[in-house]
Amino acid sequence: MTQDSKPTSGEDSLIARYFKPLATDPGAFNLDDDAAALKAAGEDIVVTTDAIVEGVHFLANDPPGTLARKALRVNLSDIAAKGAVPAGFVLTLALRGAEEGWLKPFADALGEDAAQYGCPLLGGDTVSTPGPLMISITAFGRVPDGRMVHRSGAKVGDRIFVTGTIGDAALGLDVLRGGPVAAALANDATARNWLASRYRVPEPRNALALAVREHASAAMDVSDGLAGDLAKLCAASGVSADIELPRIPHSQAAAALLGRGAVGVEALIAGGDDYEILCTVPRDRADAFALAAQGAGIALSAIGQVVAGRTGPRFLDGQGKELVLKRLSYSHF
Amino acid sequence: MTQDSKPTSGEDSLIARYFKPLATDPGAFNLDDDAAALKAAGEDIVVTTDAIVEGVHFLANDPPGTLARKALRVNLSDIAAKGAVPAGFVLTLALRGAEEGWLKPFADALGEDAAQYGCPLLGGDTVSTPGPLMISITAFGRVPDGRMVHRSGAKVGDRIFVTGTIGDAALGLDVLRGGPVAAALANDATARNWLASRYRVPEPRNALALAVREHASAAMDVSDGLAGDLAKLCAASGVSADIELPRIPHSQAAAALLGRGAVGVEALIAGGDDYEILCTVPRDRADAFALAAQGAGIALSAIGQVVAGRTGPRFLDGQGKELVLKRLSYSHF
Known part of the structure; x- marks a missing residue:
């Protein structure tokens, strides 16, 4: 120093x-x-x-x-x-x-x-x-030696996993800025404080690192929004992805806001600051990976699979209809 | 990135x-x-x-x-x-x-x-x-393994060396700010530009790194002024130092300004941004170190020796009289 x-x-x-x-x-x-x-x-x-x-x-x-x-x-x-x-x-x-x-x-x-x-x-x-x-x-x-997990190893057929819950930090930032989420939660200080804390203090998933190294074909952390970061992982791997929107994990607070129509899913998956792990795992290792996460005490969700193609990932609703995103992630400049 | x-x-x-x-x-x-x-x-x-x-x-x-x-x-x-x-x-x-x-x-x-x-x-x-x-x-x-050269290894009797010349960058900064040095060099664009370039683009002495590792008992780079950085090295090593001011190397431009009385030696040795190597070398390795520097094409000057004591280093003029410095180096806060 x-x-x-x-x-x-x-x-x-x-x-x-x-x-x-x-x-x-x-x-x-x-x-x-x-x-x-x-x-x-x-x-x-x-x-x-x-x-x-x-x-x-x-x-x-x-x-x-x-x-x-x-x-x-x-x-x-x-x-x-x-x-x-x-x-x-x-x-x-x-x-x-x-x-x-x-x-x-x-x-x-x-x-x-x-x-x-x-x-x-x-x-x-x-x-x-x-x-x-x-x-x-x-x-x-x-x-x-040589065992760092890259963005570029995802293969067609791999399962796509994400840890924790997605979108809380983006909601928390809106709360701290006094935006529409703050207004929607005017009577719920507990939810406001919890979301703000998710923005302010992420929970990195270091307890899952050894399992990621052991099982994942590709991995990165979600810092700029799940949608944009998944697009980066797919681009680096030369693949595309099909994501089932209903499988993307949300906290109780986020799910309630979604349910009331106070926020759209796009704000959650393009929001950023989640600091969860996004990774792809070969199908025959998916169960072992899920068990390892359980052992490590890390919530893990299978949200879709890697598919062939060079176009961006598709986000499909419960009826298989694609959600077209206006933006994928946060941009500085 | x-x-x-x-x-x-x-x-x-x-x-x-x-x-x-x-x-x-x-x-x-x-x-x-x-x-x-x-x-x-x-x-x-x-x-x-x-x-x-x-x-x-x-x-x-x-x-x-x-x-x-x-x-x-x-x-x-x-x-x-x-x-x-x-x-x-x-x-x-x-x-x-x-x-x-x-x-x-x-x-x-x-x-x-x-x-x-x-x-x-x-x-x-x-x-x-x-x-x-x-x-x-x-x-x-x-x-x-374990061979990084520290600040803390200087021993009583070691010779003290510095590479290159000291004080040019401090003068160059004054030139760029239009201070008294700029005024003193009003008719010498060559010297002004050269001093400014010494401030803007240091010349790190990486060619000397292996010789430093081989021979030096302690080393650091001079970034905040020779006087202050030497005080830090001495403090880390639990020793003091006697420096002979006439042996501190100055560029032609700096020496000319010193000679005309346009700047004092304190401005040069407490100025900062030199990015030269300051090191101590056991007496029986001093010749080998000097030869290695010659081989590497790096100008090297022996400027004094490590002495016992916990007080700050002494800077002695040609008559052995101590120069008392008002400040040792640049401070941010």
């Missing part, structure tokens, strides 16, 4: 005080060096990087603890989807100033998650910015 | 078009996956991360090509100082918009440097920001 500044300044001591306890890996050298050293005994180091920006990926009034968790968990989600075991992460923080009232809850929550997921802080950089707060994390995982 | 957006958007294609040619490592999977896989056959992966922010680390009108080079080279400099061989990097770009006129020269220059230093792009994340442009790079190097 370098701070581009002299070692005696009060702010540096503050940063060091809060982040050193997170650097539990011996290769982090207690954050006292310019670099970390990651051991790799014949394994591949899986590397992923994801940044979150104030006003774009999170809201200015989001609590620092939830920002810390989200910044790390969006990366842990990639590590899980690639079939890898977390090995550590480096953190770049662009801050307007180093305030104890912000740094302490941020570092505390980050430390809790680092411990929970076995992913210690290895190093980082803290820089000042006149602009929005930005948290950039590069996370590392380990897989046996 | 994920873009948090649907694969069909024009901006994504733009980003993909410019960055895919840089992803020459097979473990980058042509940037088509969610993560990269770094091979490590019994080696340690050295990890370092450094971010640069518009208005803080570079100026809004700096050309995109020099930003690209600086962002990568400040990380390559850390890799070199740790005795490691570059293995690749991931890039996080926070942009206000994806403009071809900016992306093309940025990616072209980044690709040239990636090829020159053998450090291919492995992946990244492009996010939109309403604020200043930020470029965050996490770079990787390889060292044999």
